[in-house]
Amino acid sequence: MPSSLYKYPKQVCSSPSTPKTLEQDMAVYSINFLLLLLPLALSPLCLAFPHGAPFLYPQFYDHSCPKAHQIVQSIVAKAVAKEARMAASLLRLHFHDCFVKGCDASILLDSSQGIVSEKGSIPNRNSIRGFEVIDEIKSALEKECPRTVSCADILALAARDSTVLAGGPFWEVPLGRRDSLGASIQGSNRNIPAPNNTLPTIITKFKLQGLDIVDLVTLLGSHTIGFSRCTSFRQRLYNQTGNGLPDFTLDGGYAARLRAGCPRSGGDQNLFPTDFVSPARFDNFYFKNLLVGKGLLSSDEILFTGSPETRRLVELYAADAGAFFAQFVKSIVKMGNITPLTGSKGEIRYNCRKIN
Numbered sequence: 144m145p146s147s148l149y150k151y152p153k154q155v156c157s158s159p160s161t162p163k164t165l166e167q168d169m170a171v172y173s174i175n176f177l178l179l180l181l182p183l184a185l186s187p188l189c190l191a192f193p194h195g196a197p198f199l200y201p202q203f204y205d206h207s208c209p210k211a212h213q214i215v216q217s218i219v220a221k222a223v224a225k226e227a228r229m230a231a232s233l234l235r236l237h238f239h240d241c242f243v244k245g246c247d248a249s250i251l252l253d254s255s256q257g258i259v260s261e262k263g264s265i266p267n268r269n270s271i272r273g274f275e276v277i278d279e280i281k282s283a284l285e286k287e288c289p290r291t292v293s294c295a296d297i298l299a300l301a302a303r304d305s306t307v308l309a310g311g312p313f314w315e316v317p318l319g320r321r322d323s324l325g326a327s328i329q330g331s332n333r334n335i336p337a338p339n340n341t342l343p344t345i346i347t348k349f350k351l352q353g354l355d356i357v358d359l360v361t362l363l364g365s366h367t368i369g370f371s372r373c374t375s376f377r378q379r380l381y382n383q384t385g386n387g388l389p390d391f392t393l394d395g396g397y398a399a400r401l402r403a404g405c406p407r408s409g410g411d412q413n414l415f416p417t418d419f420v421s422p423a424r425f426d427n428f429y430f431k432n433l434l435v436g437k438g439l440l441s442s443d444e445i446l447f448t449g450s451p452e453t454r455r456l457v458e459l460y461a462a463d464a465g466a467f468f469a470q471f472v473k474s475i476v477k478m479g480n481i482t483p484l485t486g487s488k489g490e491i492r493y494n495c496r497k498i499n
């Protein structure tokens with residue numbers, strides 16, 4: 144998309160107000176004449192997209208809610224200061240939203256008549272978190288500019304702010320997503336990869352979302368922050384392939400330490416960092432750990448052991464944090480562009496947990 148398109152404010156679609164007296168009319172005639180040319184120059188966009196552009200752009204709220212970015216950032220910063228892990232939880236929310244019906248805030252809906260919440264799906268149950276922070280952001284935004292900022296855009300902005308607060312790269316977030324009128328627990332179960340999926344299965348699940356192998360390896364670098372429950376990787380510690388042996392790609396000493404906190408049975412909810420070196424820091428230690436058999440999830444280590452193509456990327460990012468960051472901003476914008484609702488589709492929810 145040409146970046147010049149970003150500059151077109153939505154407001155140019157409405158006509159400028161007319162002065163009331165002839166005197167005023169004369170005084171502003173020449174400037175009005177120039178102002179008339181502006182909408183004319185921009186009108187192709189308005190004519191082509193009378194209900195708003197069918198694509199996302201970073202300046203979407205510049206006129207309708209200029210403080211939106213600042214409000215999201217300050218509430219995310221407060222939440223992360225209180226609990227560092229919240230940065231990881233908010234980043235993951237955006238991912239689990241986008242992989243189900245697109246980035247449309249479907250994950251935020253609670254169950255009600257006609258809606259079975261995605262919060263109860265296998266990947267989300269007892270695991271996904273951060274909803275209270277999103278609620279706090281939404282109510283602050285409803286006070287500042289009612290019915291304007293979508294819950295789906297809040298998720299995208301909160302994911303970016305979380306990444307930056309954890310020491311990761313900044314990117315401009317394309318905006319203008321609208322909120323879904325439903326949820327899909329089947330989609331949540333089907334589309335979000337499981338930690339014991341094979342590499343070909345994981346690659347296929349990303350491909351179905353329009354994401355390639357570079358996007359996969361890069362986005363999985365998000366596991367440089369946050370935590371996993373014992374239940375998500377226990378299989379690797381005791382009986383990876385059904386022969387009663389641990390995953391041979393897992394470092395022995397690291398496996399022994401993990402078994403101490405993740406017994407054969409019980410302790411399902413015990414938490415372990417997905418990057419044991421720097422769990423609150425968005426850096427490239429996740430990739431460095433994979434090189435030495437210290438990836439936590441099977442789906443993490445498999446990036447290094449599963450194919451030459453993914454291995455080369457792991458090696459590149461382990462050696463060059465700058466290369467990881469530069470690709471991360473591209474891949475996460477791509478993920479954020481998965482089939483958004485735009486124009487007059489969907490709605491702007493008042494409350495992220497329910498449809499209006």
Ligand code: HEM
Binds near residue numbers: 339369372440442
């Ligand atoms: C093959 C793909 C992926 C798999 C199998 C996977 C799996 C998991 C699992 C099992 C957990 C721990 C959940 C728990 O036990 O409670 C987790 C946590 C996390 N995932 Fe992923 N994930 C994948 C891709 C991604 C992507 C693409 C992102 C972000 C763009 C992401 C961000 C996170 C974050 C930040 C956490 C920590 C959340 C927290 O501490 O609250 N993951 N993931």
Ligand SMILES: *[C@@H]1O[C@H](CO)[C@@H](O)[C@H](O)[C@H]1NC(C)=O
Binds near residue numbers: 337339378
């Ligand atoms: C993956 O884990 C799930 C849930 O623990 C389990 O039901 C399934 O059998 C595992 N799949 C494989 C291939 O090990």
Ligand SMILES: *[C@@H]1O[C@H](CO)[C@@H](O)[C@H](O)[C@H]1NC(C)=O
Binds near residue numbers: 382384385386387
């Ligand atoms: C490992 O898993 C296989 C197949 O799931 C099962 O038959 C076997 O009893 C397990 N072995 C141990 C030691 O748990």
